[in-house]
Amino acid sequence: QSVLTQPPSASGTPGQRVTISCSGSNSNIGRNNVHWYQQLPGAAPKLLIYSNNQRPSGVPDRFSGSKSGTSGSLAISGLQSEDEADYYCAAWDDGLNGRVFGTGTQVTVL
Amino acid sequence: EVQLVQSGAEVKKSGESLKISCKGSGYTFSSYWIGWVRQTPGKGLEWMGIINPHDSDARYSPSFQGQVTISADTSISTAYLQWSSLRASDTARYYCARAYLSTSWPDYWGQGTLVTVSS
Numbered sequence: 001q002s003v004l005t006q007p008p009s010a011s012g013t014p015g016q017r018v019t020i021s022c023s024g025s026n027s028n029i030g031r032n033n034v035h036w037y038q039q040l041p042g043a044a045p046k047l048l049i050y051s052n053n054q055r056p057s058g059v060p061d062r063f064s065g066s067k068s069g070t071s072g073s074l075a076i077s078g079l080q081s082e083d084e085a086d087y088y089c090a091a092w093d094d095g096l097n098g099r100v101f102g103t104g105t106q107v108t109v110l
Numbered sequence: 111e112v113q114l115v116q117s118g119a120e121v122k123k124s125g126e127s128l129k130i131s132c133k134g135s136g137y138t139f140s141s142y143w144i145g146w147v148r149q150t151p152g153k154g155l156e157w158m159g160i161i162n163p164h165d166s167d168a169r170y171s172p173s174f175q176g177q178v179t180i181s182a183d184t185s186i187s188t189a190y191l192q193w194s195s196l197r198a199s200d201t202a203r204y205y206c207a208r209a210y211l212s213t214s215w216p217d218y219w220g221q222g223t224l225v226t227v228s229s
Contacts, residue, residue: 044207045147045155045219046219088154096171098171099157101157102154103154
């Protein structure tokens, strides 16, 4: 039902770089910022990236975000075991006049 | 330290009413909006609505308009999410979260409240 589409899963070995995509449309990512949340197992979501590429205080610089056209992207470089979590993109949708979340991507560290 | 502490898990029957809470601390409660998010295995994260505790200006996502009521009491730094008649489809974990503006994305989140509704 979500209007933002993410791959269901992604994986990598420790130290690798993993990239997660978030595909939207002109009514959401095309016109508005993309944000990213990390949800560790059994925990609440945590703001990881806001306004496409900004990191809140305390978020390691291993995490980076970008936006191009109607898609956003989250990169995790130097993957660590504690990065195993679900990751969600989010954006405002002008057509729905509300916030929408992505379908979520489960990241596994092999 | 900013904290949002939510009320405990609830088990209800279809048709019953329910009000869950979210108590803020470590910041000026009335200076930030409080949003509510539903999480289910099938639909993932869904934005429900948001309230400005200062003046109780509440704004709902179209999918949840008329289905729930969001309120707040600044005297006890607490926001609420309530249902007048629960359905089995309301079974989910509900999170409250703090946002600086009505259009901002939340930074701090509560721990979540699991609501289970049996038919």
